[in-house]
Amino acid sequence: MQWIDTILQGLLLGGLYALFATGLSLVFGIMRLVNLAHGDLIVLAAYLILILVSALGIDPFTAALIAAPVMFAVGWALQYVVLNRTLGDDILPPLLVTFGLSIVIQNALLEGFSADSRKIPAGALETQSIALGGINVGVMPVLTFVSAIAVIVALNQLFYRTALGRAFRATSDDPVTAGLMGIRAERLFAKATGIAMVVVTIAALYLGTRANFDPTIGPARLIYAFEAVIIGGLGSFWGTLIGGIIIGVSQAVGAAINPEWQILAGHIAFLIVLLVRPRGLFPRTVG
């Protein structure tokens, strides 16, 4: 029974990692850009929600609703002003610019908020739980997991049911031809990063309400997100969810055996998948 409990907790934790990973996967899928500052942007969004909650005295969900358009604007501007300049055949500029950005965000947050651990207060929700059979699961972990599924469903709808999604797919497949059809890649990329930042805000809401955070934890979130993306196979949002769940369950099982093995177990699971299925579990077929 204890093992079922552990695995269930890990599965729900996987929902959080899937939320970290979806934004990364979205941006990579459309413009082949890997944002090394992704984890730090999640932490930035968490601080933004924290400020709104403490300054306006509102609950974190309302705060996230206000933070989401702000983060969309941040993502849009970041892509339009900075990151678009780095796109091209050379992989150095995007990597080095986003790495620099990661260091800048971390240290700006350190300067603004000190190195103290913070948490977004979520009131009674923090401790509430529901009984599933004989197991109690927290309301927040369940909400996280449901949100991850909702985000993936919404993104898939956006990608396959809307004109914007069609433009995303077209530009991803062949930017030159898409350009000839009147799609302005710069603006499209800016929108994509903006949408990724909305997902980042949702991830930040759960990151900040479930556990302590401080300005330096971004890179570790980037690594979990990256592992989930690679395990799932590039280009598949559902694969990313499975990837997140595998990392989450591995960490939960590792922690149950020895608390020091929690993080290590997640990394080992990733390396094993890389060893046996280097293209991930659900690779999108390459045409």
Add this chain to the structure above:
Amino acid sequence: MPVSPRYRVTTQTTASRVSLVIALLLVVAAAAAPLFVSRGTVQDLFFILTMLVLAQFWNLLAGYAGLVSVGQQAFVGFGAYAMFAAVSLAGLDPVVAILVGGIAAVLLAIPTAFFVFRLEGAYFAIGTWVIAEVVRLVVAQWQTLGGGTGTSLPRSATRDMIGVEQLKDWLGLKSSAAGDVVTYWLALALAVATIAFIYRLLRSRRGLGLAAVRDDASAAGAVGVDGNRMKHLVYLVAAFGTGLCGALIYVQTARISPDAAFSVIDWTAYVIFIVVIGGIGTLEGPIIGVLVFFLLQNALADYGSWYLLVLGLIGIVVMLFAPRGIWGFISDRTGIELFPIRRRLVIDDDPQTPDTD
């Protein structure tokens, strides 16, 4: 009758001959420095030289082989821990143990190459980071070497290190100061050897192959350059050099912990900024970069995290608007190359050779 060749292929220029002479003089001056400067200055110079070595190897990876690694701290930390193990557990002399550190880093690089080379481009970068995290977490479990909190080198080991006794008598130094001089000379030797080795490599057939792969992988493949082999070779060489340097750094500090030895900021972020600001893909770039880095660090030392923030911003601005860094800026305007690797055809004016037409 001996026929003098009319054409030669050379990489030398007047500037490079002059710079070679200046470089030799600088090395001699640097070697003599401990006789004249304070212990604090020797430690500063040690820091500059070790950062230069790390920067040259990262530049070899990213600037010449297109392998952007964010996980070189794996080799710094592993080399350093291997050195600690060789000294504390096997009783080796720290100077000899530095070699053990380098070899250990290569032994680590062989299996990790197997994993990270399955990932391409940007994913390679994060893959190296994951590996570094795994190595850090595993090493932190090693209780004999202090586990998560770390440990120190035995006092006797650094006191009895090769050369320390002689230097104490010769220069009249305390053993800790004499130890600093020994590690400084080793750092100088390592930096000179690193630059000489990389310069030789780049001017060799392999270096030409490397440049070809970087500029156009499929065209290089078509003329028979095995790009994958070249990249593996560079990855292993960089691991060896980085491991040696990591071990040397921790002989000097004599105290180690997993968080410090595997720090992504200290051993990779700083190194990336040094190379980017100085000029990526050149041997001169890291040299200029490390000097700028050192000056900035001294100027902004009192401002805490502002320092890294400013460094990050400068790195971003340079990458966006002057991607070839300070050296690229200078070189573009003056045409000077201190370490030329471009092959130029020189036609000898030899009046004795008759025209064949």
